[in-house]
Amino acid sequence: MRSIFIVNPGSGPRDATEVIRAELERLRPQGCEVHVTTAPMDAAHYVRSVCESTTAPLRFFACGGDGTLNEVINGAAGFSHAAVGCYPCGSGNDFVKYYGGKTPFLSIEALLNGRTEPIDLLRVNDRYAVNIVNFGFDARVAERMIAFRRFPLLKGHRAYYAAIARSLFDSMRTNVHMSADGETLCENQLLLCTLGNGGFVGGSFHCSPRADVADGLMEVCAVSPISLLTMVRLMTPYKRGELLDNPAFAPFIRYRRAKSVSIEAPAPIALCLDGEMVYGTDFTVTCEKHALTIILPEGAKKQEGRT
Secondary structure, rough: OOEEEEEEOOHHHOOOOHHHHHHHHHHOOOEEEEOOOOOOOOOHHHHHHHHHHOOOOEEEEEEHHHHHHHHHHHHHOOOOOEEEEEEOOOOOOOOHHHOOOHHHOOOHHHHOOEEEEEEEEEEEEOEEOOOOEEEEHHHHHHHHHHHOOOOOOOOHHHHHHHHHHHHOHHHOOOOOEEEOOEEEOOOEEEEEEEEEEEOEEEOOOOOOOOOOOOOOOOEEEEEOOOOOHHHHHHHHHOOOOOOOOHHHHOOOOEEEOOEEOOOOEEEEEEEOOOOEEEEEEEEEEEEEEEEEOOOEEOOOOOOOOOO
């Protein structure tokens, strides 16, 4: 079977290309190769071109962060002969937290011997996400985090917290009309909304604590505008995944499990798809059941109640 490691050399604190090449040289598995990306969306275009060139089984391993994984799944979606794995060497690596964290995924040998399972994808107009789609405050934070990462002292989680601090002053309300499976959830303003396939966002925030990546439904959590003081007070329990069980959240949360979500905005807004930004005024998000085959190494499993 052909196995291709898609490496983003600009992802994470250092280029992992030579580490991956050295490990493949040590293991000497048959049918393995490395493709190093050179530009945004190169991974998606390359994966799709390979999938279109053959009907033989293919395995792609996204070597980078959530953005790299997003590109690879966008290239592989729709091809039943392709499976996708993840070598999480990026800054965030939120998706693998659903399976307990990145440690088992950092063994190339375990990845090559991994099992396969079908999982859902979230389709946003003509793009896909595998982990979280969000908009409002969260998306503005993600947008700013991309800019903050250019500063040497603001790497990893520090960039995320700096982006939160900056957004507290001008990103507390987003004008939208949103419905879930035909039911209106918002007719005016939101602080933020997360549409979860996986469970985590922003490095450690457990935004979709009841997520199931293979049930055909997304976790829709809309948060009404709140004061800065209330937001600061609720930040820690939100991070721990208590938003659906802690009564302090009840006045502000609208939660549903849904197959389809419609989002309309009077002016262009940003949607964040696994950390990748898209812009527009009209979005339809659908959960496509078992749209992707994922490769899971030994030791990777959903962590019940993980915070």
